[in-house]
Amino acid sequence: MNWLxxxxxxxxxxxxxxxxxxxxxxxxxxxxxxxxALLYATVLAVPLGLLIGYTGRGVTAVTAxxxxxxxLPTLGLVTLTVLLAGVNDTAALVPLVALAAPPLLVAAVExxxxxxxxxxxxxxxxxxxxxxxxxxxxxxxxAPTLLAGFRTATVQVIATATVAAYVGLGGLGxxxxxxLATRRYAVTAGGALLVVLLAxxxxxxxxxxxxxALPPGARPGRRxx
Amino acid sequence: MIRFEGAGKRHPDGTIAVEGLDLEVPTxxxxxxxxxxxxxxxxxxxxxxxxxxxxxGRVLLDGTDVAELxxxxxxxxxxxxxxxxxxxxxxxxxxxxATVPRLLGxxxxxxxxxxxxxxxxxxxxxDLAKRYPFQxxxxxxxxxxxxxxxxxxxxxxxxxxxxxxxxxxxxxGLQDELLRLQSELHKTVLFVTHDIEEAVRLxxxxxxxxxxxxxxxxxxxxxxxxxxxxDGVAAFLGRDRGLRxxxxxxxxxxxxxxxxxxxxxxxxxxxxxxxxxxxxxxxRAAASADLHPAAGFRPEADTLRTALDAAVLSxxxxxxxxxxxxxxxxxxxxxxxxxxxxxLPAPSALPAPAVDGADGADRADGVPLRKDGAPxxxxxxxxxxxxxxxxxxxxxxx
Numbered sequence: 339m340n341w342l343x344x345x346x347x348x349x350x351x352x353x354x355x356x357x358x359x360x361x362x363x364x365x366x367x368x369x370x371x372x373x374x375a376l377l378y379a380t381v382l383a384v385p386l387g388l389l390i391g392y393t394g395r396g397v398t399a400v401t402a403x404x405x406x407x408x409x410l411p412t413l414g415l416v417t418l419t420v421l422l423a424g425v426n427d428t429a430a431l432v433p434l435v436a437l438a439a440p441p442l443l444v445a446a447v448e449x450x451x452x453x454x455x456x457x458x459x460x461x462x463x464x465x466x467x468x469x470x471x472x473x474x475x476x477x478x479x480x481a482p483t484l485l486a487g488f489r490t491a492t493v494q495v496i497a498t499a500t501v502a503a504y505v506g507l508g509g510l511g512x513x514x515x516x517x518l519a520t521r522r523y524a525v526t527a528g529g530a531l532l533v534v535l536l537a538x539x540x541x542x543x544x545x546x547x548x549x550x551a552l553p554p555g556a557r558p559g560r561r562x563x
Numbered sequence: 564m565i566r567f568e569g570a571g572k573r574h575p576d577g578t579i580a581v582e583g584l585d586l587e588v589p590t591x592x593x594x595x596x597x598x599x600x601x602x603x604x605x606x607x608x609x610x611x612x613x614x615x616x617x618x619x620g621r622v623l624l625d626g627t628d629v630a631e632l633x634x635x636x637x638x639x640x641x642x643x644x645x646x647x648x649x650x651x652x653x654x655x656x657x658x659x660x661a662t663v664p665r666l667l668g669x670x671x672x673x674x675x676x677x678x679x680x681x682x683x684x685x686x687x688x689x690d691l692a693k694r695y696p697f698q699x700x701x702x703x704x705x706x707x708x709x710x711x712x713x714x715x716x717x718x719x720x721x722x723x724x725x726x727x728x729x730x731x732x733x734x735x736g737l738q739d740e741l742l743r744l745q746s747e748l749h750k751t752v753l754f755v756t757h758d759i760e761e762a763v764r765l766x767x768x769x770x771x772x773x774x775x776x777x778x779x780x781x782x783x784x785x786x787x788x789x790x791x792x793x794d795g796v797a798a799f800l801g802r803d804r805g806l807r808x809x810x811x812x813x814x815x816x817x818x819x820x821x822x823x824x825x826x827x828x829x830x831x832x833x834x835x836x837x838x839x840x841x842x843x844x845x846x847r848a849a850a851s852a853d854l855h856p857a858a859g860f861r862p863e864a865d866t867l868r869t870a871l872d873a874a875v876l877s878x879x880x881x882x883x884x885x886x887x888x889x890x891x892x893x894x895x896x897x898x899x900x901x902x903x904x905x906x907l908p909a910p911s912a913l914p915a916p917a918v919d920g921a922d923g924a925d926r927a928d929g930v931p932l933r934k935d936g937a938p939x940x941x942x943x944x945x946x947x948x949x950x951x952x953x954x955x956x957x958x959x960x961x
Binding site: 454456457459460461462463464465466467470474475478479481553554 | 612614635636637638639640643645646647648649650651652653654662663666695697708711712721
């Protein structure tokens with residue numbers, strides 16, 4: 339059996355077509371987990387990052403923290419959370435938020451710090467207050483960097499959300515882990531492929547967003563003229 | 564009126580940017596702060612809108628200490644233009660210009676209507692309104708910067724080296740535009756530059772600063788060029804300041820020889836087309852009828868310097884006066900152009916300690932050397948010899 343037959347077995351198996359173990363349901367669970375994790379990470383990291391980037395205070399600390407956070411073993415964190423909080427949504431969410439927050443934090447800090455100092459000076463000089471400068475000038479200017487941060491965070495979270503299954507929760511990780519446990523490698527391969535497709539899809543979505551959703555003056559590669 | 568009263572700035576690390584300056588910036592006129600980099604001119608300008616807080620003394624705006632005003636509110640009432648324009652990259656031109664009216668609470672429609680007026684006022688085409696700053700040339704960006712500063716019609720305009728980053732041709736155009744705007748709007752302008760040429764061109768009064776914001780000389784441009792306070796100022800003014808002074812005198816003072824009175828000067832004859840536009844000079848003594856370019860000037864718009872330049876360039880030594888349509892209205896020889904200068908005293912009336920040539924003549928204009936009458940002003944001969952050596956040094960260093 340090669341992996342192509344595994345995949346055709348997996349996708350043609352009626353077991354994957356309806357019910358709680360259906361592909362649609364597992365994908366939905368997976369996206370829901372990922373979205374929730376990203377939401378919490380955003381609420382935690384972005385405002386803090388914008389503030390740090392604007393004031394310039396604590397930038398060194400952020401860099402050090404983000405570097406250290408990257409070294410956190412996700413699986414270890416899952417185990418730790420389960421031991422502390424038991425098997426529930428939190429057990430899967432905590433490590434995912436820990437994964438998504440650092441790139442968002444760094445992106446927010448760097449994005450705001452990347453605002454043209456002349457533009458900031460002019461904004462202050464014509465009478466914008468500090469919150470207005472941050473909101474009306476620095477945030478749009480940080481948008482491309484911030485979007486890139488979201489892309490990194492999203493792709494990583496989608497790829498890593500498989501660990502939810504490790505602690506008995508849903509998502510595409512179910513296929514991978516259950517398949518391994520029951521030696522049904524077709525299921526494992528199918529689940530893995532779906533995770534890859536989701537991650538690649540997210541990557542594409544963000545590429546489109548950065549090309550079309552930003553105002554022309556804030557699109558990457560158009561500045562420094 | 565802006566008034567600096569002992570305004571000084573000492574940085575936390577102890578370095579002194581400005582030691583303590585007293586200066587009045589009169590209402591409705593252009594005052595230019597000029598000096599080498601590090602003389603504190605930008606610091607002084609930024610004290611007015613509280614982008615820099617003085618560590619000693621104070622700055623008064625129409626009698627009120629600016630320190631008592633809320634910074635954001637104060638700044639909305641003062642136009643601010645900086646070197647790189649500092650336009651908001653994500654906003655269209657029209658919304659960049661509408662920034663301050665929007666901050667003042669105007670609705671979007673009214674603010675944009677006002678912005679469209681300003682776009683026209685600064686000489687930009689209406690179709691630029693929808694562009695983003697990165698789609699404009701440097702000169703256009705700078706014009707948008709000026710429009711944004713003027714949008715809420717502030718009485719005071721602060722301009723920090725606004726034209727330094729564009730090429731000389733564009734810069735001259737922007738300077739003309741500012742002079743035209745100022746003749747219509749009569750703002751109280753405080754302008755900072757390191758370019759003395761720009762300073763004498765734009766300023767009603769020019770303040771030459773040296774390190775720590777000390778005033779080396781405060782004078783109108785003509786006085787500055789003809790009677791620098793000391794050798795330091797003379798060196799800063801650079802070469803040819805006598806000739807450059809011609810650039811401050813209107814060419815309308817030149818007495819023209821009417822076209823009807825003849826177009827011949829010696830062998831040279833000016834050829835005109837049917838519309839009386841000059842075609843060129845023809846040398847009647849030469850075998851061929853080759854045309855030599857005829858340089859012209861516009862008496863109503865140009866300066867004596869342009870007129871003299873045209874006369875020097877002409878093979879006949881004669882500048883052609885033109886009207887707005889390029890038609891010849893008269894001619895003026897080099898002598899006629901120079902005759903437009905104020906009459907000099909007869910040679911015997913020159914001051915006794917005969918100093919050489921042009922410098923002596925300048926001084927003989929009778930303008931006081933220093934306004935403050937500081938004691939210990941060196942004698943004329945000492946000043947001159949040192950001025951010469953300094954000027955040479957400055958020229959050699961270029």
